[in-house]
Amino acid sequence: MFETRSRASRIVLQVLVTLMVLPFLFPLIVMVQGSLAGQGWENYRTVLSQPELPLFFRNSVIIALITIALVLAATMLAAFAFSKLWLRGREVFFWLLLAALTLPEVILLTPMFSISLQLGLYDTYLSVILPLAALQIPFTVLLARTFMNGIPDGLFEAARIDGATTWQSFLHVILPLTRPIAAAIVVLTLITTWNDYLLPLVFLQSPETQTITMLPQFFVGQFSNDQTKVLAAAVITALPEIIAYLCLQKLFERGLAAGALK
Template sequence: MLESRRRSSRVILQIILTILVIPFVLPLVAMVQGSLAGSGWGNYLAVLSVPELPLFFRNSALIAVATIVIVYVFTMLAAFGFAKLHIRGKSFYFWLLIAALTLPEVVLLTPLFATMTSLNLYNTYWAVILPLSALQLPFTVLLARNFIDGIPDELIEAARIDGASTVLAFWHIVLPLTRPIGAAIIVFTLLGAWNDYLLPLVFLVDPSTQTITQLPQFFVGQFSNDQTKVLASAVITALPEVIAYLCLQRLFERGLSAGALK
């Protein structure tokens, strides 16, 4: 983009870049540094020896996996229907779904609270998985439909003429072709579920069902506000996410910026 033929101008660009990026790195440095203050690595040992810790991770993983399965299956079916099949009043149904795109989860709290309590789902994973999936679907369907729209009709028609049913055409032609967008949807849903704070806060009260986003609060209580241990717990919960991102950089970048891919 910018021309930097001369070495000096290249150095200047590098310096500007470095100065601009420092504010983005400093909070992470402060986090690690703060977590090692006081008793040093002892903070980590104290956090890791809390018996509930693995439960928080297990709960987050369970919720994320269930949400991904629901979102992926429903998204792919609906996106194929919307993109390639005949549906009377299709655009009406589509807009019905898309209108929910801007729905903030906070407006669902009261009705869901009343409903989940009467269905005996309060304080179960379903109380988080169901609204989380429902909120992700409008967006993921939009993404997948736009992608499947780009697959030529002829491919599907040809398969049907060769005797394949719609189901087979979907399974053998559409699904393999949607892998890139499917991966982006999975990563997007994974992070949405893993990082969600409000739904677990309201619907999961028992520490044995809570998720990792509740950990900082849990540790504030556990270590009577010992900041160094709270920060150590933040590092421990952040680490899997950072590692996953470093391993799957492209997928994460595509999944998280998918919000503007319309």
């Protein structure tokens, strides 16, 4: 950890950090203030009284949990293989996976839509879960592999000498040491999945499958545009991921710091 010994350097560092935080903090303050404008807390009561809210919340939870499970399982297995197993063409496959990071979600929208129709997945949870997981995996594999590279190979080799199989070594030696990066992956995937607006808008058409990001649309129509309730809905939508981050904050920060360094 870096330390600043002089008072002047601490003041400069504090001012610098404050200036860096302000561009991200200011929109949040404006959002909360706007949600309390007009009718005040009545805006929140109106949003919470929407009959579709529990259904949308349930759908978002289901999609987020399944996506996190898929991303976490695929990421840990792939990162373990890329980091600890000797495979022919390992680096080639790894860089091909990283090449997927250059493909934005909008460009892939048309082929994903066509595939979902052909497979009969349109307007189902899987039509959103599978693309979201696939778009997250390249980056999370990069983080997890870098983290696993910091785990001594001697631990893995010692387990193999003691008679453990590759699968047992992964489960009982490598996996318990990856909790920080796993927490970081969970938080990052949750934020991306919970906030995603484009894929649910395109692939989920029936109210029974739509997510909580569709909630603000109830207050914007052809003859109405109640921005105070839109902002209140945005605040309510953001609360679950904020709570999840606060619960996993320490592991999340440790995972990102370790995953960024080799």
